[in-house]
Every structure is written in structure tokens, then in C-alpha cells.
Amino acid sequence: MEAWLAGLIRDFGSSRSVRYRDLAIGLRAAIASGEIPVGMRLPPERELAGLLSVGRTTVVTAYNLLRAESLIVTRQGSGSWVARRPVPAPRPRRP
Numbered sequence: 001m002e003a004w005l006a007g008l009i010r011d012f013g014s015s016r017s018v019r020y021r022d023l024a025i026g027l028r029a030a031i032a033s034g035e036i037p038v039g040m041r042l043p044p045e046r047e048l049a050g051l052l053s054v055g056r057t058t059v060v061t062a063y064n065l066l067r068a069e070s071l072i073v074t075r076q077g078s079g080s081w082v083a084r085r086p087v088p089a090p091r092p093r094r095p
Contacts, residue, residue, distance in 0.1 A: 009013065018031065019054055019058050020057075020058045020059075020061035020062045020065070021062075021065075022059075023052070023054070023062035024062040024065040024066055027042075027066060028069075028071065028086055029066065031066075031071055031082055031085055031086065032085055032086045032088075033038060034085070038082050038083065038084060038085060039081065039082060039083065041079050041080070041081050041083050042063070042072065042079065042080040042081065042082065043060045044079060045060055045063065045080075046059075060066065063080055067080075069086065070083060070084065071083060071084060071085075071086060076077055
């Protein structure tokens with residue numbers, strides 16, 4: 001599973017943006033593209049934090065953002081799973 005994580009967030013933490021937001025954006029994009037398919041179990045928070053060399057709070061906050069969008073669900077004792085793909089924003093109609 002670590003192989004897909006390496007390319008998941010190419011420039012993770014290299015910008016001045018907030019790390020949890022970068023992580024959430026990277027995960028959201030991977031879910032949207034199907035790289036992380038619906039039904040896949042995400043790495044546990046501590047494991048992902050260790051792999052990315054970030055604090056666990058960063059991963060918890062990123063997962064919370066995705067949970068608020070109903071993209072992932074968390075079952076205590078079972079982990080976090082991809083629930084659905086993001087719905088693309090509607091294109092504006094041209095007159």
C-alpha cells in the first residue's frame with residue numbers, strides 16, 4: 001500500500017499551505033481519479049502520519065475534512081473507508 005502513497009502527494013508540505021489541507025486535497029484527488037477506489041480501507045492515522053513524517057493530528061484533521069464531505073466513513077475498531085467519489089462541480093451554462 002505504501003507505493004501509491006509515495007506518488008499521492010507529490011509536493012506534500014513543500015508549499016506554505018496548511019499540511020492537513022494538502023493531504024486532504026491529495027486524498028480527494030486520488031479518490032476522484034479512482035486511484036483510491038470506493039470501498040478501499042485507508043491507512044490508519046498513525047501509520048499514514050509515520051509514512052508522511054507528519055503529526056497524527058495532521059492526518060486526523062485531513063480525514064475529518066473528507067468525512068465532512070461524506071467521502072470517507074470511519075468505523076471504530078475497523079478503520080476509515082472510501083465511501084464515494086466526489087461529485088464534480090457543475091459547469092456554468094453559457095447564454
